[in-house]
Amino acid sequence: MVMADVERSAAAPSERLDLLQTVLQQFDEAADRLDLPDRLRGILRVPQRELTVNFPVKRDNGRIEVFQGFRVQHNLARGPTKGGIRYHPAVTINETRALAMLMTWKCALAGLPYGGAKGAVIVDPKQLSAGEIERLTRRFATEISVVIGPERDIPAPDIGTTPQVMAWIMDTISMHQGHTVPAVVTGKPINVGGSEGRLEATGRGLTYVLMSASQHLGLNVPDIRLAIQGCGNVGSTVAREAVALGMKVVALSDSRGGVYNPYGLNVEAVLTHKAATGSVVGAVNADTLTNEELLEVECEVLVPAALSGVITAHNADRIKAQIIAEAANGPTTKAADAILYERGCVVIPDILANAGGVTVSYFEWVQGLQEFFWSEREVNAQLRRVMINALQQVLRVAAEQRVDLRTAAYMLAVQRVADAVTTRGIYP
Known part of the structure; x- marks a missing residue:
């Protein structure tokens, strides 16, 4: 099956069922590590x-x-x-x-x-x-x-x-x-009443996290090659932001397939070609590849910005990226997570990597309530603060608990919600 762009399509019904099962499994693992009482598990x-x-x-x-x-x-x-x-x-x-x-x-x-x-x-x-x-x-x-x-x-x-x-x-x-x-x-x-910077927020927030994570892992920015599956708003924003930061985008795809150049794509030319033809396929100075093949190209960073369940136990051992930054919701199955962690691949989970959109939505909500609007520079500065702070907290918990970043992120999030439920109490 050709994988569709996250901005344009969605997974098959069986993949959606897997997404619910995956989310519940991830919650259960975090709840076990937190020793969460059964009464709170039942609520959450x-x-x-x-x-x-x-x-x-x-x-x-x-x-x-x-x-x-x-x-x-x-x-x-x-x-x-x-x-x-x-x-x-x-x-x-x-x-x-x-x-x-x-x-x-x-x-x-x-x-x-x-x-x-x-x-x-x-x-x-x-x-x-x-x-x-x-x-x-x-x-x-x-x-x-x-x-x-x-x-x-x-x-x-x-x-x-x-x-x-x-x-x-x-x-x-x-x-x-x-x-x-x-x-x-x-x-x-x-x-x-919309907010400056909202359209680019998800992709831009991901690049803020990616830059900080790369520094944490000792990667040099000019040496970072990205492969991005999905070329809608999020995927295209990540591509543009990455190039602006000095990285190379070597692969980019949409619902019809993808393009690849090991020396780096001309991202603006590829996006212009997509705007003119409806697809990135056929862009000049690039080879054609499938969405499945894109996941396995030589790169430092893989950004799945398309569907849930695309990284599985069947292809996880062939992924060459050192970092997977999940722009899509639920692109990695639980079985694949275990394989990637064992191989030393760092997965920046969806609830962290793609949180830029809801963060700037929060800023828009605040601006709307106050009827006082911010500049795009102010929005981006606050977005960067929120995203980097969240990453640093996740890295701390991962190191302390000796767990992968997804488990650390879930532990932080679940504990915060459980604490709120406990503090508020059960009505009546």
């Missing part, structure tokens, strides 16, 4: 709230079609919940549950005052007109308006959704309230 292992909605949308031809959507709130102990809304024809409730739980740990690890949530609609947005997507979005926003809000649950863009979709959600909720409610969503266009 399941979502706190789940809303399933079925709603009609009028198509352009006048036909009425019913769509199904979800909003899952995993845990509210640390604050209102936060998480994206996904539009995809194969999205499932299990995937939504897994991603909501990941958001809880991601927010806790970054020190953000949020719990985790995720939303989804079972739809292929490529098969809808702009008007149909707007009508679907406004009706879905109305259906989930009973659980979202600036102090309750704040959605954001995800696979299949855009800043424009967030603007429609904000406008819909604002019409219900009778006044503008900018902080009800993040990832909005800047002219309606």
Whole structure:
């Protein structure tokens, strides 16, 4: 199967089920190491709230079609919940549950005052007109308006959704309230309350972590070669930022395949080719390779920015990278983690590596509540502070407990959420 770009597609249903199982296994391992009481495990292992909605949308031809959507709130102990809304024809409730739980740990690890949530609609947005997507979005926003809000649950863009979709959600909720409610969503266009630097935040945050981790491991920046699977917003941002820092991008791919040059790609030329043709494949001065082959090229850093479950027990022993920075959610299976750790490959886990997006979403939320906006320089400085601080804490726990970075990250995050639940107590 050709792997799709994280910004454009998603995994098969079986991979989504594996993602939920993987997330639960990772939680259980952290809970075991923390000796977490059963009462806390029972609370943290399941979502706190789940809303399933079925709603009609009028198509352009006048036909009425019913769509199904979800909003899952995993845990509210640390604050209102936060998480994206996904539009995809194969999205499932299990995937939504897994991603909501990941958001809880991601927010806790970054020190953000949020719990985790995720939303989804079972739809292929490529098969809808702009008007149909707007009508679907406004009706879905109305259906989930009973659980979202600036102090309750704040959605954001995800696979299949855009800043424009967030603007429609904000406008819909604002019409219900009778006044503008900018902080009800993040990832909005800047002219309606979005934040500078939000679009690049996930990729930029990953490069901040990558630079610090490389220094920790004694790698020289000019010697670092990156292979990036996925060329959507995140993958392309990582590629551009890495080159700006003096690294070489030797492989880059999208849903149709990838390109490779052992001496370094001309990233801007590749991205220009993709914009013109729809794919990186065929870019000049580069060889063609598959998404599977990209994972195994000679490089210091591998960035899976596509689907979950692409690094498995079947290919982990052939991966040559010294560092894997997980831009995608759940790209590495538990079996692969064990193989990579044994081989000395450092995996920067998703809940750390791709936390830049939710971090700047937090900044956007704060700016919206205060109606006081920051410059992109200020946003990036604060993003770097949060990401580097989280990495340093994870490295400390990993060294103290003699565990891999994923286990260390989960231990930190789970403990923080468990502490919040314990401090707040059980109502009534």
